[in-house]
Amino acid sequence: QSALTQPASVSGSPGQSITISCTGTSSDVGSYNLVSWYQQHPGKAPKLMIYEGSKRPSGVSNRFSASQSGNTASLTISGLQAEDEADYYCCSYAGYNTWMFGGGTKVTVL
Amino acid sequence: EVQLVESGGGLVQPGGSLRLSCAASGFTFSRYDMHWVRQGTGKNLEWVSAIGTTGDTFYPGSVKGRFTISRENAKNSLYLQMNSLRAEDTAMYYCVRAGTGHYDFDWWGQGTLVIVSA
Numbered sequence: 001q002s003a004l005t006q007p008a009s010v011s012g013s014p015g016q017s018i019t020i021s022c023t024g025t026s027s028d029v030g031s032y033n034l035v036s037w038y039q040q041h042p043g044k045a046p047k048l049m050i051y052e053g054s055k056r057p058s059g060v061s062n063r064f065s066a067s068q069s070g071n072t073a074s075l076t077i078s079g080l081q082a083e084d085e086a087d088y089y090c091c092s093y094a095g096y097n098t099w100m101f102g103g104g105t106k107v108t109v110l
Numbered sequence: 111e112v113q114l115v116e117s118g119g120g121l122v123q124p125g126g127s128l129r130l131s132c133a134a135s136g137f138t139f140s141r142y143d144m145h146w147v148r149q150g151t152g153k154n155l156e157w158v159s160a161i162g163t164t165g166d167t168f169y170p171g172s173v174k175g176r177f178t179i180s181r182e183n184a185k186n187s188l189y190l191q192m193n194s195l196r197a198e199d200t201a202m203y204y205c206v207r208a209g210t211g212h213y214d215f216d217w218w219g220q221g222t223l224v225i226v227s228a
Contacts, residue, residue: 036214052213057216091157
């Protein structure tokens with residue numbers, strides 16, 4: 001199984017909105033609405049930002065939203081802030097109690 | 111507060127073995143599925159293993175037959191026995207708690223580094 005496909009990098013200016021895509025297959029992303037998204041700052045552990053496709057855990061800013069269409073999931077960060085600069089990873093349940101991560105996207109705030 | 115503290119990482123030769131441990135606190139450990147997720151030098155995250163509350167275990171093909179996940183609820187501890195280690199197993203290994211929905215990872219430890227090299 002190959003990793004889910006994410007763009008290597010995405011950038012935006014403060015206040016702008018950016019979208020990160022996560023493309024899988026009909027065996028993972030397309031079969032389940034169970035994509036989660038993680039934010040990772042340098043030297044830190046990943047942090048859950050979105051679960052079950054579009055739900056935000058308590059404490060996560062509503063500037064973070066997510067959606068899915070077919071085999072592609074997307075994470076949108078609105079009102080981009082300097083603190084949003086980090087790596088972002090998608091992850092999908094892939095059936096049979098297995099999980100698949102994306103390759104990660106580096107978000108740069110210009 | 112939820113805490114997950116990994117230990118047991120280090121330098122090991124190819125073909126060798128290592129046992130990672132994770133001490134959990136701040137939640138009822140026995141009620142949660144638990145996972146190990148690793149991050150290699152290329153920064154890619156890779157799911158490594160899962161164990162359910164009933165002890166069922168699951169692995170991806172890349173580690174199946176070489177890695178064994180286990181848990182000891184009385185000690186609030188999670189383990190990963192890694193055998194026949196290869197250079198490509200070199201990574202930071204994270205102990206991770208499954209979310210209440212079971213399909214996401216809501217708490218991560220700080221990780222323990224495993225280096226497989228001669």
